[in-house]
Amino acid sequence: MGxxxxxxxxxxxxxxAELAGVSPITASRFFRNPEALSVAKRTRVESAARELxxxxxxxxxxxxxxxxxxxxxxxxxxxxNVFSDVLRGIYDASEGSRYSIQLSNTxxxxxxxxxxxxxxxxxxxxxxxxxxxxxxAESRAxxxxxxxxxxxxxxxxxxxxxxxxxxxxxxxxxxxxxxxFAQGHRRIGFVGARMDPxxxxxxxxxxxxxxxxxxxxxxxxxxxxxxxxxxxxGALFADxxxxxxxxxxxxxxxxxxxxxxxxxxxxxxxxxxxxxAIVGFNDLEFMASAVPTLTSVRTNRYEMGxxxxxxxxxxIDGRRPEQPVxxxxxxxxxxxxxxxxxxxxxxxxxxxxxxxxxxxLPSSHD
Amino acid sequence: MGxxxxxxxxxxxxxxAELAGVSPITASRFFRNPEALSVAKRTRVESAARELxxxxxxxxxxxxxxxxxxxxxxxxxxxxNVFSDVLRGIYDASEGSRYSIQLSNTxxxxxxxxxxxxxxxxxxxxxxxxxxxxxxAESRAxxxxxxxxxxxxxxxxxxxxxxxxxxxxxxxxxxxxxxxFAQGHRRIGFVGARMDPxxxxxxxxxxxxxxxxxxxxxxxxxxxxxxxxxxxxGALFADxxxxxxxxxxxxxxxxxxxxxxxxxxxxxxxxxxxxxAIVGFNDLEFMASAVPTLTSVRTNRYEMGxxxxxxxxxxIDGRRPEQPVxxxxxxxxxxxxxxxxxxxxxxxxxxxxxxxxxxxLPSSHD
DNA sequence: AGGATCGTTGACAGCGCTACCAGCACAGAC
DNA sequence: GTCTGTGCTGGTAGCGCTGTCAACGATCCT
Numbered sequence: 051m052g053x054x055x056x057x058x059x060x061x062x063x064x065x066x067a068e069l070a071g072v073s074p075i076t077a078s079r080f081f082r083n084p085e086a087l088s089v090a091k092r093t094r095v096e097s098a099a100r101e102l103x104x105x106x107x108x109x110x111x112x113x114x115x116x117x118x119x120x121x122x123x124x125x126x127x128x129x130x131n132v133f134s135d136v137l138r139g140i141y142d143a144s145e146g147s148r149y150s151i152q153l154s155n156t157x158x159x160x161x162x163x164x165x166x167x168x169x170x171x172x173x174x175x176x177x178x179x180x181x182x183x184x185x186x187a188e189s190r191a192x193x194x195x196x197x198x199x200x201x202x203x204x205x206x207x208x209x210x211x212x213x214x215x216x217x218x219x220x221x222x223x224x225x226x227x228x229x230x231f232a233q234g235h236r237r238i239g240f241v242g243a244r245m246d247p248x249x250x251x252x253x254x255x256x257x258x259x260x261x262x263x264x265x266x267x268x269x270x271x272x273x274x275x276x277x278x279x280x281x282x283x284g285a286l287f288a289d290x291x292x293x294x295x296x297x298x299x300x301x302x303x304x305x306x307x308x309x310x311x312x313x314x315x316x317x318x319x320x321x322x323x324x325x326x327a328i329v330g331f332n333d334l335e336f337m338a339s340a341v342p343t344l345t346s347v348r349t350n351r352y353e354m355g356x357x358x359x360x361x362x363x364x365x366i367d368g369r370r371p372e373q374p375v376x377x378x379x380x381x382x383x384x385x386x387x388x389x390x391x392x393x394x395x396x397x398x399x400x401x402x403x404x405x406x407x408x409x410x411l412p413s414s415h416d
Numbered sequence: 417m418g419x420x421x422x423x424x425x426x427x428x429x430x431x432x433a434e435l436a437g438v439s440p441i442t443a444s445r446f447f448r449n450p451e452a453l454s455v456a457k458r459t460r461v462e463s464a465a466r467e468l469x470x471x472x473x474x475x476x477x478x479x480x481x482x483x484x485x486x487x488x489x490x491x492x493x494x495x496x497n498v499f500s501d502v503l504r505g506i507y508d509a510s511e512g513s514r515y516s517i518q519l520s521n522t523x524x525x526x527x528x529x530x531x532x533x534x535x536x537x538x539x540x541x542x543x544x545x546x547x548x549x550x551x552x553a554e555s556r557a558x559x560x561x562x563x564x565x566x567x568x569x570x571x572x573x574x575x576x577x578x579x580x581x582x583x584x585x586x587x588x589x590x591x592x593x594x595x596x597f598a599q600g601h602r603r604i605g606f607v608g609a610r611m612d613p614x615x616x617x618x619x620x621x622x623x624x625x626x627x628x629x630x631x632x633x634x635x636x637x638x639x640x641x642x643x644x645x646x647x648x649x650g651a652l653f654a655d656x657x658x659x660x661x662x663x664x665x666x667x668x669x670x671x672x673x674x675x676x677x678x679x680x681x682x683x684x685x686x687x688x689x690x691x692x693a694i695v696g697f698n699d700l701e702f703m704a705s706a707v708p709t710l711t712s713v714r715t716n717r718y719e720m721g722x723x724x725x726x727x728x729x730x731x732i733d734g735r736r737p738e739q740p741v742x743x744x745x746x747x748x749x750x751x752x753x754x755x756x757x758x759x760x761x762x763x764x765x766x767x768x769x770x771x772x773x774x775x776x777l778p779s780s781h782d
Numbered sequence: 783a784g785g786a787t788c789g790t791t792g793a794c795a796g797c798g799c800t801a802c803c804a805g806c807a808c809a810g811a812c
Numbered sequence: 813g814t815c816t817g818t819g820c821t822g823g824t825a826g827c828g829c830t831g832t833c834a835a836c837g838a839t840c841c842t
Contacts, residue, residue, distance in 0.1 A: 062828060073792050078830060088790065105538035109478035110828035113797045118475065128504045131497070138494045141521055153519060155507055172471035280702035309702060316707040336646035336675060341682040428798060439822045444800060454820065476798035479827045 061102045070098035081106060112174075121149045121362060122170040123179045126158040126246065129277075131334055132304075132351055133181075136203065139355025140179065147363050149176055156181070158246050164189040171196055177362040183207040183214075184247040199365035201358045205248055206377050213365065215358045215376040219248045222347045222380040223255025226301055226329050229345070229382045231263060233390045235299035235327055240271045241286045241311065242303035243278035249303045252331065256301055269294055278303075283310020284317075291318075299327035299388065305334040308344055312387070327388040333381075342386035350378045427468045436464035447472060478540075487515045487728060488536040489545045492524040492612060495643075497700055498670075498717055499547075502569065505721025506545065513729050515542055522547070524612050530555040537562055543728040549573040549580075550613040565731035567724045571614055572743050579731065581724045581742040585614045588713045588746040589621025592667055592695050595711070595748045597629060599756045601665035601693055606637045607652045607677065608669035609644035615669045618697065622667055635660055644669075649676020650683075657684075665693035665754065671700040674710055678753070693754040699747075708752035716744045 067077035072091055079086050080095040087095070098104075112118045123140060125133045137153070144151050152175070156163040164186045170178065171192055178193070178200045185193065193200055193211045200212040205219055230238050240256045242249050253271065260266035272290045276282060283306060290297065302308035308330030315322050322328055322342055330337055333348035357378070361371050433443035438457050445452050446461040453461070464470075478484045489506060491499045503519070510517050518541070522529040530552045536544065537558055544559070544566045551559065559566055559577045566578040571585055596604050606622045608615050619637065626632035638656045642648060649672060656663065668674035674696030681688050688694055688708055696703055699714035723744070727737050 060828090063830095064828080074828090075792060075830075076790085079791090082830085086790075091790085105535065107479070107828050108539055109475045109484065110797090111830075112475035113473070113479050113799085114828075114830040116797065116831090128500050128507060134494055134500050138521075141494060150518070152516070155504075169471070173474055279705075281705040284705055306702070310705055313705055313707045336672070339645075339647040339650055339676055339679050341679045426798090429800095430798080440798090441800075441823080442821060445821090448800085452820075457821085473798050476827090477800075479829085480798075480800040482801090482827070 060107075061104045063104070063106070066095065066098045066102055066104045069102060070094040117174050118176060119149050120152045120173065120175045121177045121179065121359065122175040123151055123153045124156055124163055124166055124170070125153070125181050126156050128155050131306075132332055132349075135351035136355035136358075139352040139357070140359040142352075143356045143359030143363065149363060149366070158244065160184060160186050160189065164192075167192055174198070176366045177201070179203055179358055179362060182247055183210075199362055199370075201362050203354055203358045205251070206375060210375055213358075213361055213371065213374045213376075215354055215361065215378060217349060217378050217380050219251040220255040220258075222331070222349070223252040223301070224259045225380065225382050226331070226347050227256055227259035229384065230299045230301065230327060230329060230388060231259075233299075233323075233327060233388055235388075236263075236265055237294070237297045238265070238270065238299040238301055239287075239290045239294060239297045240273070240301050240303070241283060241290060241307050242271075242273040243276055243282050243286065243307060245273055245275055252303050270297065273303075278306050280306050280310040280313070283307030284314035285310070287311040287314045297326065299323075299329070302328065302330045305330040305332050305337055305344070305346055308346065308387075309336065309340065312340060312342075312344060323387050323389060329382075329388050333383050337383075338385065340387075345385045345388040346383050348381040348383050350380075354378055427470045429470070429472070432461065432464045432468055432470045435468060436460040483540050484542060485515050486518045486539065486541045487543045487545065487725065488541040489517055489519045490522055490529055490532055490536070491519070491547050492522050494521050497672075498698055498715075501717035502721035502724075505718040505723070506725040507721075508718075509722045509725030509729065515729060515732070524610065526550060526552050526555065530558075533558055540564070542732045543567070545569055545724055545728060548613055549576075565728055565736075567728050569720055569724045571617070572741060576741055579724075579727055579737065579740045579742075581720055581727065581744060583715060583744050583746050585617040586621040586624075588697070588715070589618040589667070590625045591746065591748050592697070592713050593622055593625035595750065596665045596667065596693060596695060596754060597625075599665075599689075599693060599754055601754075602629075602631055603660070603663045604631070604636065604665040604667055605653075605656045605660060605663045606639070606667050606669070607649060607656060607673050608637075608639040609642055609648055609652065609673060611639055611641055618669050636663065639669075644672050646672050646676040646679070649673030650680035651676070653677040653680045663692065665689075665695070668694065668696045671696040671698050671703055671710070671712055674712065674753075675702065675706065678706060678708075678710060689753050689755060695748075695754050699749050703749075704751065706753075711751045711754040712749050714747040714749050716746075720744055 063077050064074050067074040070077060070091070072095060076087065076091060077095050080092060084092055108119070121144060125137065127133055141151060152170070154166045156166060167189050175198055177198050178196065180193070180200065180202055181204050183202055183205055190211070202210060202214045203216055205216040206214050227238060238260065240253060242253055253273065257266055272286045274282070274286065283302060286307065287300060287310065290300065300311050302311055308328050311328050312322060315326060320326055328344055330344055330346040333346040337344040337346045357376065364371060429443050430440050433440040436443060438461060442453065442457060443461050446458060450458055487510060491503065493499055507517060518536070520532045522532060533555050541564055543564050544562065546559070546566065546568055547570050549568055549571055556577065568576055568580045569582055571582040572580050593604060604626065606619060608619055619639065623632055638652045640652065649668060652673065653666060653676065656666070666677050668677055674694050677694050678688060681692060686692055694710055696710055696712040699712040703710040703712045723742065730737060
């Protein structure tokens with residue numbers, strides 16, 4: 051290591067080839083398809099490259115080959131914990147592969163998404179990961195015309211552009227409400243923020259489950275376009291309570307809101323779950339640790355990102371998955387905050403994650 | 417829009433030049449330095465480019481110009497809330513500039529960092545943002561030899577490679593302990609996880625403050641190399657209590673741990689702050705919303721990322737900042753969890769963020 | 783033995799853009 | 813009128829790599 055380079059620090063493929071005693075094109079092949087070389091040349095090129103500390107010039111490669119080894123990723127937010135898990139999965143899958151990740155943030159704007167898509171596509175990415183299924187018509191057309199594999203993540207729906215991996219937010223919300231019904235709750239409020247398409251579909255699931263039971267009332271729903279936060283959860287819940295003091299449960303569109311609701315209950319000395327049950331969404335780590343432990347709908351975020359990137363890379367390399375649309379499902383993780391069997395959370399054991407009851411469901415469309 | 421392209425979707429600069437009736441090189445200049453063109457040609461090229469929907473081929477540009485418009489960013493973790501705020505700042509600053517962000521994750525390994533650095537540098541990035549000041553000697557040498565501006569973020573220390581923006585974790589921890597002393601606490605425990613260099617320096621600050629007061633005992637310190645989590649905060653605190661039941665305060669190396677400690681106190685019916693005070697670090701959003709509200713040391717994470725990227729871009733464009741090392745400082749945000757004036761948190765008003773008392777300090781080295 | 787096939791290698795010609803330098807017109811100085 | 817400088821423009825020559833195709837010897841088949 052630390053071997054000094056020739057002037058201006060650039061070792062070209064030609065130098066490696068010369069040292070190895072092969073032609074540049076043979077050296078080039080070594081880096082792209084080592085199997086194509088004889089063992090002798092392979093080792094010669096390998097040691098020459100190592101000795102010189104050769105690193106390929108990606109710009110030249112991209113120019114010559116008319117394609118890049120960049121996977122474009124479009125997500126709506128960097129702040130949201132949900133996406134950091136997904137991203138981690140994507141980055142983990144990309145490591146070890148020869149592809150690098152180019153990330154951009156749409157800020158929940160499909161117009162911004164369209165603009166970024168245009169930019170990405172112009173650089174001929176090897177593949178693309180986009181969030182959700184609600185693109186503009188123009189974006190949709192660009193994606194369909196793109197000559198690279200594409201994975202839509204976070205949800206599943208009809209007519210994928212190419213590949214798709216996620217779960218049904220609608221079904222997941224219905225499952226959460228069904229769980230609350232099973233625990234004997236009837237007047238169930240909905241608290242939601244940001245109201246992006248996925249949160250909207252959770253709301254739809256809530257509404258349909260409530261309507262099916264003849265329990266839906268518009269007054270039970272409190273939402274805002276404001277980005278989500280714990281504090282906001284408390285505030286929205288306060289609004290809900292002011293409007294409907296007799297609710298017996300709250301379904302929160304995400305876990306931050308649920309934590310805010312829990313704190314607000316504590317502030318108001320409302321017993322959870324005795325007076326009000328709480329169910330969150332995503333099952334972030336802290337849900338199992340709260341007091342009382344908080345029920346949530348577990349979503350496989352890391353796995354979603356990881357599988358999406360893995361599928362994409364396979365597809366780029368010409369091995370299309372036999373299953374282009376993958377439903378990762380969800381699980382209702384029942385904890386103290388919604389358990390009618392729960393008597394005294396104050397004496398509950400530390401951690402609380404030991405005896406989680408899980409209700410696993412693959413999501414399904416209707 | 418949606419104008420169709422010529423075959424294979426590629427519009428080259430030459431086509432734009434032809435339509436505009438200028439030479440390719442003139443068209444090229446339009447995109448790099450419009451001022452150098454006469455107004456007439458400028459408008460001609462502009463409308464030609466728009467009409468054809470021209471998007472530059474970045475690979476060709478990079479190859480020809482021997483430099484990229486990529487800013488490399490090396491951070492230790494994608495999961496950590498702290499870094500998602502920093503990243504958001506970086507991405508926000510890069511938007512609107514012509515630079516794009518290339519992100520990589522060192523997973524808290526300086527060896528991995530060195531490897532990534534080598535990779536990044538080989539592609540001649542326009543600039544580099546690296547986390548912290550604890551690089552390997554080899555990394556350090558590479559950074560110093562790099563012919564692009566570099567910003568080290570998250571902390572400040574002696575001998576910056578180039579630019580530096582952050583704050584003193586040591587001083588911030590000392591300030592937190594000083595605050596606890598002022599509230600009358602004496603037996604103050606330390607809870608830390610992951611123990612990366614910055615957490616280590618917070619521990620150092622804690623130790624020095626405690627020693628200065630003649631109160632330090634090794635038994636008050638509980639740490640682990642395990643990545644941080646809320647649950648872990650509870651577990652570490654349980655260890656600490658088992659060892660030292662008579663502590664009257666806990667300083668947590670981050671807010672997740674602090675939340676875990678709060679939940680564990682609730683589980684054990686330990687009154688906060690009456691029996692045990694809690695102070696966290698970073699001041700994540702939920703700290704102001706917890707019950708009781710949680711004291712923390714506010715760090716300017718978004719601003720750190722944003723300013724770092726802004727400074728870097730300025731430096732790339734040849735305008736080096738007059739202030740290459742920037743201390744963003746910190747603030748101890750005093751809340752109920754460590755306030756001796758706090759009597760009954762159960763009746764405290766919603767949100768609790770209204771009357772935060774702030775103790776602002778620029779960090780300083782000694 | 784002759785032909786076909788395979789595995790391996792190399793020559794050539796760009797990919798689309800920009801660095802460099804030269805050239806031109808025009809203005810001002812002498 | 814010539815010279816110099818300035819502002820703008822264009823020609824030439826690559827940047828470092830890979831796609832394509834051709835060539836070669838070795839192997840296999842009939």
